[in-house]
Amino acid sequence: MKFLCIECDEQMHFGERQLPGDGTLAAVFRCPECGREVAMLTNPMETQVVSALGIKIGGREVPEQPFELVRGSLEGGREGAFADAPAPGPVRWSDAAVERLAVVPSFVRGMVKRIYADYARERGIREITPEIMDRARTDLGLEGM
Amino acid sequence: MRRIRTYADLQGPDRSGLDQQVEAQHERVARRLEGIGTVLAVTSGKGGVGKSLVAATLASALVSRGLKGGLLDADLNGPSAPAFLGLSRPTLEVTDDGVVPPSDGRGLRVMSTDLLMDERAPLRWREPGTGGHLWRSLLERGVFREFLSDVVWGRLDVLVVDTPPGPQRLAELKELAPNRTRVLGVTIPTSASRTAVERSLRLAVEGGLLLLGLVENMAGYVCPACREVGPLHPGEAGESIARALGTPLLGRVPFDAEAAACAERGDMEGLLSSRAGREIGRLADVVAEGLGS
Ligand SMILES: [Zn+2]
Numbered sequence: 274m275k276f277l278c279i280e281c282d283e284q285m286h287f288g289e290r291q292l293p294g295d296g297t298l299a300a301v302f303r304c305p306e307c308g309r310e311v312a313m314l315t316n317p318m319e320t321q322v323v324s325a326l327g328i329k330i331g332g333r334e335v336p337e338q339p340f341e342l343v344r345g346s347l348e349g350g351r352e353g354a355f356a357d358a359p360a361p362g363p364v365r366w367s368d369a370a371v372e373r374l375a376v377v378p379s380f381v382r383g384m385v386k387r388i389y390a391d392y393a394r395e396r397g398i399r400e401i402t403p404e405i406m407d408r409a410r411t412d413l414g415l416e417g418m
Numbered sequence: 419m420r421r422i423r424t425y426a427d428l429q430g431p432d433r434s435g436l437d438q439q440v441e442a443q444h445e446r447v448a449r450r451l452e453g454i455g456t457v458l459a460v461t462s463g464k465g466g467v468g469k470s471l472v473a474a475t476l477a478s479a480l481v482s483r484g485l486k487g488g489l490l491d492a493d494l495n496g497p498s499a500p501a502f503l504g505l506s507r508p509t510l511e512v513t514d515d516g517v518v519p520p521s522d523g524r525g526l527r528v529m530s531t532d533l534l535m536d537e538r539a540p541l542r543w544r545e546p547g548t549g550g551h552l553w554r555s556l557l558e559r560g561v562f563r564e565f566l567s568d569v570v571w572g573r574l575d576v577l578v579v580d581t582p583p584g585p586q587r588l589a590e591l592k593e594l595a596p597n598r599t600r601v602l603g604v605t606i607p608t609s610a611s612r613t614a615v616e617r618s619l620r621l622a623v624e625g626g627l628l629l630l631g632l633v634e635n636m637a638g639y640v641c642p643a644c645r646e647v648g649p650l651h652p653g654e655a656g657e658s659i660a661r662a663l664g665t666p667l668l669g670r671v672p673f674d675a676e677a678a679a680c681a682e683r684g685d686m687e688g689l690l691s692s693r694a695g696r697e698i699g700r701l702a703d704v705v706a707e708g709l710g711s
Contacts (some may be wrong), residue, residue: 296547332435340512347542391421
């Protein structure tokens with residue numbers, strides 16, 4: 274989809290994506306001419322239909338992880354089902370971030386860790402903190418992870 | 419009425435590019451399947467014909483004959499393959515290339531939702547509050563795609579896909595693996611089965627998939643006392659579907675209590691040497707030949 278600023282007859286640019294945590298999604302687009310911003314808000318069903326397709330509105334920020342969909346969608350997956358390869362690169366985790374990661378169900382923990390690390394590396398972030406995790410969550414659309 | 423420029427009029431990039439993202443997923447599948455000779459979809463169009471057990475036994479028999487084989491349990495909500503193979507639930511290694519599938523003792527590589535769950539845990543998806551049905555069919559499609567593209571199948575002569583009743587998985591195989599997919603139909607002798615299986619195979623053919631042939635399961639039963647095969651179900655669905663669709667009847671497998679007991683305890687070795695298992699072995703010989711041609 275594309276967004277058009279009718280007044281300027283200009284295509285708007287994707288700005289940011291947010292997941293407020295209630296199952297909905299906001300994607301912000303901005304007119305490069307007049308600076309007007311619009312937010313496209315999707316309801317929970319629309320949000321999940323798109324995520325069931327394994328696609329991201331506004332584009333993908335980090336590459337698709339193996340089994341991303343099944344791991345993110347299965348309720349109560351088996352503890353210790355997966356051993357994930359560590360993310361490459363020198364990304365550090367703050368103690369608070371480690372603590373927060375520990376409460377993520379083990380079925381997806383390794384994958385989620387990898388996604389945060391990829392996110393940080395691609396933005397030149399050296400240390401992952403809970404704040405970075407929050408930002409990544411909304412940027413990447415890690416609903417339920 | 420004012421004229422608003424159309425999607426095609428705008429020259430800027432479509433960052434969401436949903437079609438491009440979907441296309442990238444298809445490319446991932448295609449890349450993975452490059453290493454696989456044939457995707458053999460085992461299908462029935464009807465429950466209760468023993469398709470999953472035929473699929474698992476056939477895959478094992480093919481591997482016993484020296485072929486490199488995989489078994490993809492596409493019955494996402496009712497998985498059974500690991501139990502038939504006596505496969506435990508190992509930790510699955512995730513590499514940059516994908517998820518490494520566990521192998522049974524023979525080297526058959528397996529993927530199933532069963533491997534992702536605890537033994538008795540119910541299989542449940544995180545459904546949205548509304549529109550669950552639409553969402554679920556999309557999700558299943560996506561999970562099936564991941565099982566094709568994200569599993570490190572390696573080089574395989576054949577990937578057996580245990581396909582649940584319903585047209586979805588076959589349609590997806592047509593879309594994702596059009597040139598490698600062959601369909602093996604499983605029926606039982608009854609006329610009810612004939613109708614259902616013939617219908618679903620016709621649909622597959624009309625959708626552009628190639629049939630490899632047909633198997634008639636529960637074709638008689640093995641008498642536990644004398645080991646002779648006696649009558650079980652009336653009908654001759656195997657012959658009749660084969661004739662109607664111009665495809666060969668590749669094998670007839672009797673119901674065999676010994677084989678069933680082996681399946682129950684995950685003893686594939688025992689199953690393969692049972693009377694029914696030996697018939698599936700003969701089927702594997704024919705299938706292996708058919709795959710080569
Ligand atoms: Zn504007």
